[in-house]
Amino acid sequence: MDSNGESDFTSYWFDEPERSEWIKGMKIEALERREHSLEQLKRQNIYTPLWLSVIDTEFEVTMPSVREICGRAGALLVVALYSECLLAEGMSIKEASDFIANIRKDFQVDQYLSLREFDYLNNSAPTKTEQIHFSWQYENLLMMEWALGFVEELPEADRICDVPFVVRIMNQFSSLADMIEKSQLRDTKELLDYADFIFRLDWACTDARLDQLPAPNHMDPEVVMERHKSIFWITGCSHESDWDLVDVST
Known part of the structure; x- marks a missing residue:
């Protein structure tokens, strides 16, 4: 640092030694x-500690079926579209409900709605906070589409998703059965790899927020958190099949 308080120093990396108790009992795969x-994050200058837990192995997880993932995608589409109708299009509750009615039927959505989603769609006066919350479900829908093989590569989690693109993918399918037939679920290893990565990235974003610092590498913390929730549900890492109860703590 010079006499003016300026420096060329841009980042500092702390290579902490790993303690044996941190990895005791952990599987080699994990x-x-x-x-x-950690290598991926380090390339982006994002620090996460070695003492963070590891996620389950392929042998340990129980994933939802392709049908369940497609059903979840349909539910996410409906609540997100409904919210968009209310927030962006200024529709009434009845108009928004009518707009999603055919999609709700074609994708058998009522079978896959969580309790919170069902209550939201049947609430005659949802709050603005609720509408905004459910409008974020496009991020989770993108994750379902990626896991099912309809999206080749996920964009960086530094911005909200391309909503028209996400919706166009769902418009390809005439029904839930059609979507199931065309799905090609990604390999469990690939899904778990991403689950581990996003779990650590979410820790880094949370740590930055608690320290009142910007999110690392310009990441969008809300996008990261939604991806964390989705991939933990898809892989079964949350140990909770109820969408409303998926744990995204870090």
Whole structure:
């Protein structure tokens, strides 16, 4: 630092030694997955500690079926579209409900709605906060589409998703059965790799927020958190099949 308080120093990386108790009992697969995530994050100058837990292995997880993932995608589409109708289009509750009616039927959405989603769609006076919350479900829908093989590559989590693109993907399908038939679920290893990565990235975003600092590498913390929720539900890492109860703590 010079006499004016300026410096060319831009970043500092702390390579902490790993303690044996941190990895005691951990599976080799989980440790290798963690190491891969740490390498990815380090390339982006994003620090996460070695003491963070590892996620479950392929042998340990129980994933939802393709049908359940497609059903969840349909539910997410409906609540997000409904919110968009209310927030962006200024529709009445009845107009918004009528707009999503055919999609709700074609994708058998009522079978897959969570309790909170069902209550929201049947609330005659949803709050603005509720509408905004459910409008974020396009982010989760993108994750379902990616897991099912309809999106080749996920964009960086530094901005909200391309909503028209996400909706166009769903418009390809005439029904839930059509979507199921065309799905090609990604390999479990690939899904778990991303789950481990986003879990650590979410920790970094949360840590920055608690320290009143900007999110690392210009990430959007809300996008990161929604992806964390989705991938943990898809992989079964949350140990909770109820969408409303998925744990995204870090």
